[in-house]
Amino acid sequence: LLSTPLNPLQHDYTQAMQRSGTMLLKLLNDALDLARIEAGRLELEPVAFEPRQLLEEVAQLEQGLAHARGLRFVLDAAADLPPQLLGDALRIKQVLLNLANNALKFTEQGSVTLRAQRIDGGLQFSIIDTGPGIPEASQARLFQRFEQVEGPQRRAGSGLGLAICRELVDMMGGSIELESRLAHGSTFRVRLPLAEPPAPLPTAVPSSDRCYRLLLVEDDTIVAAVIRGLLERERHAVVHVVNGLAALAELAQSSFDAVLLDLDLPGVDGFQIARLIRQREHRQQHLPIIAVTARSGNKDEAMARDAGMDGFLHKPLTGEQLSQALARVIGSTSTAPVVPQETD
Template identity: 40%
Template structure:
């Protein structure tokens, strides 16, 4: 019976992983075009409609990702990938990704750290990033006016790092705080879900991730006084140079300079969005459906600064990463995939790619990736 239950749990996790990957392709189209529409001249009514479309798409994607994370945790398949990373760089990236949300609500989103900017820590950077995005995103969602603040410091003489997310939202009662980390629970139950949306999984998953990393998340709040979520994690210091640290905070496209980007991906609906996103950032994008078309594109259109490729593509039985590193070793290679599992990035880097992008791609993540390509060129 236990074997059957474990097998069913594994099958569910695999199904959700496949579903997550497949839904990311159409969501790239929805979120990409809606983000570009948000930057155009619209009437107030049109802007409200486009914003609603974009936020609904992002919410749908988050629901699928939350379900996948929950299934991985329940089946015991959650795997951490600790390594050296720059904590301040990660914080800058998270801040840059959420700043448009704060600005859209006329909220201040600020952060302060007492740690050295160049301090390197050992930990699972993508999972810490997920925790911060969940906590800060929640704080922004429930705060109507004022600010959301992230405070970072060391805890005494040990290696623990404290990250506090403080907001000026409505606050919560002690009873609400007690059930906040339960799955499918929100502060006011059905009323909160109806008003703000959400699966009721984000905080539960964040705490499970923190516990898996040897830490914890706690909350203190009173009605009318906002809330403070504290993340405590054991993150040892390191002298190592991060090889796969999170990208730096996305800078303005003009700060990167014009790049010529060749995109190799079989779905034209995706490449159309990527070409438009690249154009909106001041870059030149050419899209082809397969690796076989690359030599002709390179001959006809001259130099390319970056190549973005679906890593599952092959030429003569040779995978894209190995083929590209052999044919054009001097051009940065970026893997572009809809896979939602955390192992996708590790496999892409091992297969010969320099950087990694997961669909759907936003202007912020695309700019951050291209900035890293520029720095590494």
């Protein structure tokens, strides 16, 4: 909607809806993360990642909020950062985004700096702001659940963010500390033990400006309309079906560059559909399949890979996430059309 022609009042309303949805999603994710931590079901998934790229992604996400508040967001990454490290990049990014968001929220003027430097056996991340500082009496309880610093922004959050940051950093074997003085700003420091992988791995997938023919398998019409709109804005051709059997029928008569497949479909689920597609492929054929799901379990991605899927995306998602996933799976696989085998 924001990418379509709107008058100023409609644009303001739409931005308010987007901000409210983003905040609601954060509150839900915080509650889910806390529940998983308490149940001992939150598992880290260490993989090789590029620390500089991760920092640039965090900075890019924070630039918009900083600009809206009239602040500068500064990325200060040491020149000697390793090209790759082993760690749960998603959870590291979650911690840094949470700390950076808090710093921007409570800073009225000046800047917020995200600094990264090597330490013995890992990295140290520092989030430094020029805000009002945090009273010493509040610092000790700030990492407790449902605790927030008093101020006009107090209601713009759950009071869970810093508690979850501490839990995640503990799970990663690191430490988090706060240094703050009234009227002199605050600095959060996160130290994480991160090993270097034994051999260099492929770099980030380059973006592609190709237009693809895509099959979207999604039973929720609203979700399908959103995903279709995001894809068509990038000039991709999209065929939408609401169940797995209809997807197999489309694949029997048309060729596609990739399939976007919901996992929880009526009748035959996405896992079974992916297996059927793989069973019907001839030798040398491989149709890229990307799982698109609202599931939040730790083992769902592994199950999707076992079923033959090449990518995995969580709803709600952005156009950028879709583009990156398509570039990744189509760039690394053969996109010959699937032709079902004859059956008796």
